[in-house]
Amino acid sequence: MKKILVIGSIRKEILSHVSSLPKGNEDIESFDVEEKIGGGAYYTGLLMEKMKFPYTLLACVGTGANGEEIREKLDEEGIICFESEDIHGSFYQLIDPQGNTGSFVVDGCEYDFLMDELQYLDMDEYGSLILFSEMLNEDTADDILYALEEMQLPVYFVLNEDGYELDPVIRNAIYALEPVVIMHENDHIYASSIKEKTNQDVILVKKDGIGYYGKEEFEAFPYENNCNMDLFAASFVLGCSIGLQMKDAVAFAILTDKETKQGERTDTFTMDLLRNKLADFIKGKDYGKEIRTAMDV
Numbered sequence: 001m002k003k004i005l006v007i008g009s010i011r012k013e014i015l016s017h018v019s020s021l022p023k024g025n026e027d028i029e030s031f032d033v034e035e036k037i038g039g040g041a042y043y044t045g046l047l048m049e050k051m052k053f054p055y056t057l058l059a060c061v062g063t064g065a066n067g068e069e070i071r072e073k074l075d076e077e078g079i080i081c082f083e084s085e086d087i088h089g090s091f092y093q094l095i096d097p098q099g100n101t102g103s104f105v106v107d108g109c110e111y112d113f114l115m116d117e118l119q120y121l122d123m124d125e126y127g128s129l130i131l132f133s134e135m136l137n138e139d140t141a142d143d144i145l146y147a148l149e150e151m152q153l154p155v156y157f158v159l160n161e162d163g164y165e166l167d168p169v170i171r172n173a174i175y176a177l178e179p180v181v182i183m184h185e186n187d188h189i190y191a192s193s194i195k196e197k198t199n200q201d202v203i204l205v206k207k208d209g210i211g212y213y214g215k216e217e218f219e220a221f222p223y224e225n226n227c228n229m230d231l232f233a234a235s236f237v238l239g240c241s242i243g244l245q246m247k248d249a250v251a252f253a254i255l256t257d258k259e260t261k262q263g264e265r266t267d268t269f270t271m272d273l274l275r276n277k278l279a280d281f282i283k284g285k286d287y288g289k290e291i292r293t294a295m296d297v
Contacts, residue, residue: 001053001054001127001241001242002054002125002126002127002128002241003054003055003056003125003126003127004044004048004053004054004055004056004126004127004128004129004130004237004238004241005055005056005058005121005126005128005129005130005151005153006040006041006044006045006055006056006057006058006059006129006130007041007058007059007113007129007130007131007132007135007144008039008040008041008042008044008057008059008130008131008132008134008135008158008230009039009040009041009042009059009110009111009132009134009135010037010039010041010042010045010057010059010060010061010070010074010081010110011037011038011039011042011070011088011089011090011091011108011110011134012035012037012066012069012070012088012089012090012091013035013036013037013038013039013090013091013092013093014033014034014035014090014091014092014093015033015034015035015036015093015095016028016030016032016033016034016092016093016094016095017030017031017032017033017034017095017096017097018030018031018094018095018096019031019096019097020096021094021096021100021101021102022094022102028094030094037069037070037073038091038230039059039091039110039132039134039230040130040132040134040135040158040160040230040233040234041057041058041059041081041132042059042079042230043228043230043231043234043263044057044130044230044233044234044237045057045059045074045077045079045080045081046077046079046263046266047231047234047235047238047256048234048238049077049078049079050077050266050271051238051271051274051275051278053238053241053242054125056121056126057079057080057081057082058082058113058114058117058118059081059082059110059114060081060082060083060084060109060110060112060114061074061081061082061083061084061088061109061110062083062084062085062086062087062088062089062108062109062110063084063085063086063087063088064087064088064108066088066089066090066108067084067087067088067108070088071083082114082117084109084112086108086109086112087108087109088108088109088110089105089106089107089108089109089110089111090105090106090108091103091105091106092104092105092106099207099226101161103161107137111134111135111137111139111140112139112140113135113140113143113144113147115143115147118147118150118151123151123152123153126151126153127153127154127241128153128154128155128156128237128240128241129148129151129153129154129155129156130155130156130157130158130233130234130237131144131148131155131156131157131158131174131179132158132160132230132233133157133158133159133160133166134160136166136170136174138167141167141170145170145173145174148174148177149177154179154180155174155177155178155179155180156179156180156181156182156233156236156237156240157174157179157180157181157182158181158182158183158229158230158233159181159182159183159184160184160229160230161184161229172197175194175197175198176197178198178199178200179198179200180198180200180201180202180203180240180246181194181198181200181202181203182202182203182205182229182232182233182236183202183203183204183205184205184229185204185205185206185207185211191204191211191213192213195213201213201214201246203236203246203250205227205229205232207226208222208223209221209222209223210223210227210232210250210253210254212246212247212250214246214247219247221250221251221254223254223257223258227254227257227262228257228262228263230263231256231257231260231262231263232253232254232256232257233253235252235253235256235257236249236250236252236253237249238252239252239253239278239281242278242282243282244281244282248281251281252277252278252281255274255277256274259273259274260274
C-alpha cells in the first residue's frame, strides 16, 4: 500500500458546553469545559499509526503551553510531525444542549502549510492525499492549490464545520481538481451541486447518519452518534486507499467511529478488532447490511 499524504492541523481544542449559543455580544454561560488534542492531521496520524499503515503528516507543532502539551502527546502516540518555533494556537467550540455548535480560532502555526518540505518527498511513494479545510486560510490557500496541481495525487477534501467561511474562489479551485468531498451536514444543500462540480462521490456527515451521494442514487447510513468528523474522514480514506468500494469505506468509517467511541478508545484490542473487520471487508463481507438502510433523498 502506498502512503497517504495528510495536509491538516494538530490543534488544542477547548470544548465548552453552554446553555445556549450566543446570538451577538452577550455573556456565555458555560457549565462544562473539556480540553483535548484534535484536528484533521492528529486523528489521521493516530489512526494510521495505530493501524500500522504508511502516512506522512504535513503538519507542524509550535511552542508555548499548547505546543508543549501536544508534543508530549504525539511522542506518546509515536506520531511524527514537523516542529515550529512559532506559537501554537487553539480552537474553541461552543456546544448547546441540542448539539448545535459555534466556534472561533486563536490562530497559531498549526495552520501553516509546509511548502518547503514537499521538495523532500518522493511522490511515487504516495497513493492519495487528504486535505482538511481548516488549512485553507488566506496565507496558505494559494500554496496548497499550487502544490495539489503539481503533485497530481487523488484528493480527498474534508470540508469541516469550521471551513464554511472559505472564499468561494478557493472552494471552486479545489473542486476543479475533482476531489472526493467529505462534508459536514450544515452544507448539505450544496452536496448535489458539489457532486456535479467534482464529478466525484460526495459523503455527507450528519448528526443522525451518513449520506452518500454516489454515482447511483443517494443512500443513507443511519447512525445514532454525532461522529468524529476528522476520524471518520481518516478511516474512510484509509478504506478507499486499500481498495474498498466507497460504500464499504463509508461503512468501515462508521464502524471505526463506533468502536473507538469517536476516537477516545484506541487501545490494542480495539485496533485489532478494526483490523479484523477491515480484512473482512476486503474479503467481501458486507458489514454495511448491519448499519445501512436505503432511503429516499
